[in-house]
Amino acid sequence: MGNSKAKIFIFGKDNICWSIDKDREVIAYFLKKNDLKITNNIFEATHIFCVWYNLLFHPKYLWMQLLRKILHFKIIVVITNDITFCPEKLKALSKYVDIFIAPSKKIYGFLKEKKLRVYKIPFFVDPKIFKPLYFSQEEICKRLNLNWERLENKIVIGSFQRDSLGKDLSQSKWQKNPDLLIEVLENLPKGKFTLLLAGPRRHYIINKCLEKNVDFLFYGNYSYIQNKKDDILSNNLPLEKVNYLYNLTNIYIVTSKSEGGPKSILESALTETLIFSTNVGLASDILHPDLIFDENNVGELIEKIYRFVENFQCFERYIEYNYQKALKEMNENLLKEKYKRVILENS
Template sequence: MKQSFLPKVFFMPGDGHGWALDEDLRQMRMALTGIVQETSLARAEIIHTPFWQGLSVVHPEILQKAFVIAHADNPPFFYLKQPDFLRGQQHVDLWVARSSEAFEQFHALRLPVTYIPYTIDEKLFFPIADKKSLRKKFGIPEKSYVITNLHRDSEGANLSTPKFQKAPELMVEILKELHARDLSFHVLLAGPRRHWIRHALAKVGIPFTFVGKSDVEGDDFGVNILERSILNELMSAADLMLIPSRWEGGPQSIMEGAACRCKILSTPVGLAYDILEPLSLYHSISEAANRIAEDQKKNILQPTLEPQWKRWQQSHTMQRMKKDLQELYQKLPNDTLFQKKSIASRHSWIQAQRMQIFHSIGNRICKKRLPSHVGWNHHVGKDHDLDQIFGSLGNILKDLNILTRPANGSGIEFIGFPTKDLLPIQKSCSRFQWITPSMSCASLLQEASIIAPGVQDIVKLRSAGLLNSVMVLPLPILSDQDLCEEPLVIYEKDTTASLTIWKAMAAGRPIIYPIASAYYEQVFHGGFSYQQEQEIPMLLEMARKEAPQLRALAKVPSRESAQKAIKQLLEIIAIENKFL
């Protein structure tokens, strides 16, 4: 491809562990060889990162002047729950969505986005026909129906806790159901942080093989990361890859499994929509167990292999990434914002380098600290749910030893339903407004960052044209319902049900909701979605039957999780604005 100019680009680093982000960075560089001129951060016209959170190490003024392109390693609805995504919304000029699901979510949030699918190196993943030799190599029973999962399943901070995103609890429930039906199968595990699922399977007597060093005390992250050639062999040795995740940016294993022609059964998340056949998707424990049982008896998933391989080969190889990235860079000179920033970036690189050096030193020596106080303004009695939220918020601030004072337009401020005497903000103020679904747009402050209890609330605000910075931070709220197994049904017209859902989940009720909504980001595996309301009676019956498992898989806001998020938010804002 002919290129009339070579933009000066700085590539931000990956994860440093040789995993997905490092691989993404490697592919980015290869795709743009000869198309861009790599340079230092201080001289860059474009900052291109495989991971937007890495931008926190860059001086804000450099980010303002350069054109920032960030790959989204997770769907943006998940990012909304990360306090530092407020910064991402402000600094990223173009998001690169890696799945059609993420692309649609970025559009719903009115954020600038292009679509460049996740890719893998086609030289590293391919079918290996000799299953017998592979199983012998890894000590896997030769004639067993082998179910594999190669995702981390334990939280790094606590290896006895299941990793929430990867939902290994759901996988264990499916395997327990198969075990209860007296079906014969063997589980194949590999990679680091498999502590939780190994313990869970051993506890219920489900046979498994773990490929790696099992005698490592504590975190084995630096020990059990496997070469991709080994992963390719493991997928080729298995009969089925089972993916139980609550959400995914990829996962890469869907591409890898499709390339290896391994059967896949996945929850409908991330790349599953783009690569997998409908028969390869499941929505409940019973559906997954039935599908696996049928595959054992009748090989029903065999016809999915060819179309899934074709979709991977067509859209998820390095050649596709090279084509898409080069086309993106070819179009950039005509982008109005890029033109504007290209002029702004022609500042003294020496000055920029000096700023970055001081910023880096400051990041190293500046300890995370909380502000001593925050501004406070809420009209009690206007919104019962917001009164409860502010009650919980006040208690959390007390736990953090943070005082409140009347909001006066300076420092960090938490606003609920604003009083009439609320003062306008000064330049140095960071104002956050907590909202409920029932609040009208007229009650929302244009100058505030909005904090909502659910993703659906943000989508609704965006559709109404509100473009404030936004985040999701649900606080524990008292349920007004008794513990019961009767599911809660949310109908298509109800776009203000986020708090109703939290209350029902706190009471142990499964949720049935429209798939076209963003309520999945609350419910996850704690209920079922429907495309048409005619499906509701069937789903009600299924939800009643599986209520105990659905309740166990649900997660409601806790005081601990809310306090952790508020602490992180305050630390970020305090350091950035020096409100200490």
């Protein structure tokens, strides 16, 4: 089945400890657990493992296609977003990419239909980091140096995904669809709910909250928002702090139009945080069907939020369902075998 002489060159990094860097660490971790050799010399590589497929379209990396013809290495790419929205990119990739990694059943099925060689491996979220904490919300606020009085007696709705364009922070990322989250909050009773925001590039949604008089609390260095400066290097939080924020949250809401993940679905599930999501990425792989809502039917979501407020216990079985699903998907032994198959079945 295998070839112990495989040497893997991992391609792709952003050097800011952002999503790409974390995904790179995960790939290296599981390859090493299989005793597979990772090389820093592309000229001796048998496999190129591309962390983010979009990198291959950057002009400075076009040499990769030529080098493949000379050195005959195999190219593996991770499909990090919903590539069904980018048929022209998939067509270009299929000409020289040997193996595709799909993070969800939805993308896996789509690539299978295109007769491409594909493996389903979800994004990894570490259950040792993202887990339930048995502290009160007040205690968590103390540990995070957050003003507890701002959240006391409120239903806390969490959102920790970036929503603004890097090249123009006043504009939203259409994929994240933050306007839908604002619409939801506008239709909830004033004084009962607070939107807890964290992470870099939240400029758009914060400005919308101010414009629409939506109550919010931002965890991070707010001066970057006030000065309209990019905070990608300063408000990118340690994962342990993000875990605290999930444990402070009553309801997490994903309103995206297009996603590969998002990882927040796994993070919410593992922290036993109730989550509602549009049917994007791996939502249907992890979440109970009753927690997936139609972006064109905000009333349905608002009705479920009211039900939670009236009787949160009726959602406990959904939270347990999500938790067990996520825990199974994040099983390290299972993931180790999946990465092993990718290399050994293609050597």
